[in-house]
Amino acid sequence: MAVRSTTAQESRVQLNGHQVSLEAIPRHVAVIMDGNGRWAQRKHLPRLAGHRAGTENIRRVVKALSKYGVKVATLYAFSTENWSRPKEEVRGLMEIMGKVIHRESLEFHKQGVRLQHLGRLERLPQQLREAVMKAIELTQKNEVFTLCVAFDYGGRDEIIGAIQRLIADGVPAEAVTADLLSGYLYTGNIPDPDLIIRTAGEMRLSNFLLWQSAYSEYYSTPTLWPDFNEREVEKALLEYQRRQRRFGGLTPVR
Numbered sequence: 001m002a003v004r005s006t007t008a009q010e011s012r013v014q015l016n017g018h019q020v021s022l023e024a025i026p027r028h029v030a031v032i033m034d035g036n037g038r039w040a041q042r043k044h045l046p047r048l049a050g051h052r053a054g055t056e057n058i059r060r061v062v063k064a065l066s067k068y069g070v071k072v073a074t075l076y077a078f079s080t081e082n083w084s085r086p087k088e089e090v091r092g093l094m095e096i097m098g099k100v101i102h103r104e105s106l107e108f109h110k111q112g113v114r115l116q117h118l119g120r121l122e123r124l125p126q127q128l129r130e131a132v133m134k135a136i137e138l139t140q141k142n143e144v145f146t147l148c149v150a151f152d153y154g155g156r157d158e159i160i161g162a163i164q165r166l167i168a169d170g171v172p173a174e175a176v177t178a179d180l181l182s183g184y185l186y187t188g189n190i191p192d193p194d195l196i197i198r199t200a201g202e203m204r205l206s207n208f209l210l211w212q213s214a215y216s217e218y219y220s221t222p223t224l225w226p227d228f229n230e231r232e233v234e235k236a237l238l239e240y241q242r243r244q245r246r247f248g249g250l251t252p253v254r
Helices: 036-042 047-067 088-109 124-140 155-168 178-183 230-242
Strands: 012-015 018-021 028-033 072-079 115-116 145-153 196-199 217-220
Touching: 012 230, 036 047, 036 145, 047 072, 047 088, 047 145, 047 230, 088 115, 088 124, 115 124, 145 155, 155 178, 196 230, 217 230
Parallel strands: 028 072, 028 196, 072 145, 115 145, 196 217
Antiparallel strands: 012 018
8 A cells, every 4th residue: 555645846636537736635534434234235245244345445545545635534433332233243343443453554654654543442342452552652653644543432422521521620611612622532633524425325424523523524425335446535525626615704715
């Protein structure tokens, strides 16, 4: 996998036959990776086969996003509500994630990718938790691309936790601002997502980045996550290019 490092001289990229200014490319793309189970069902495979195919697709999508100048990607892998799924499926997901981290973290490190975890670590199996922490430590100084994996993550849980930490730190009510609260979130050191993509045709956020997505652009595709390839990335980025972001004002902002 080759992650693209953009130089100051490069101001445009070729996107599906179109010359696109890097200013029109979202800096941060977040993805709700939906449809693994349906992908497996259509192929008459067990659901875990779909999850394996979905994790294999992460490398390809990160490569495509980086190629077009995106600097940060956040992938919604496992929600705080997903614990209610059958125990066998949850156990399988944990094992798959552990293998992916072990297999991919060194390669991501070589490519200058910084890995970041969003969500609770303490509820993960010890072996997986240690693998996540090791990957974060290994890649913490990388600057080419940032890949955030939301695992045991919930937007409401994140906001509640941030408020609890504010109170524990003794912050007075009158001192609480949007910027201050943002700094207490898991994403305190990364920009809010410019574009949120949801695969498999659904039209809801499912408790994902509720605070951070206040002014994000949304893009839904019927394509199932394991089939979401570079061509699908191009479609999403071209649609983003057509949007006019005003952030509550009248003048479009890029």
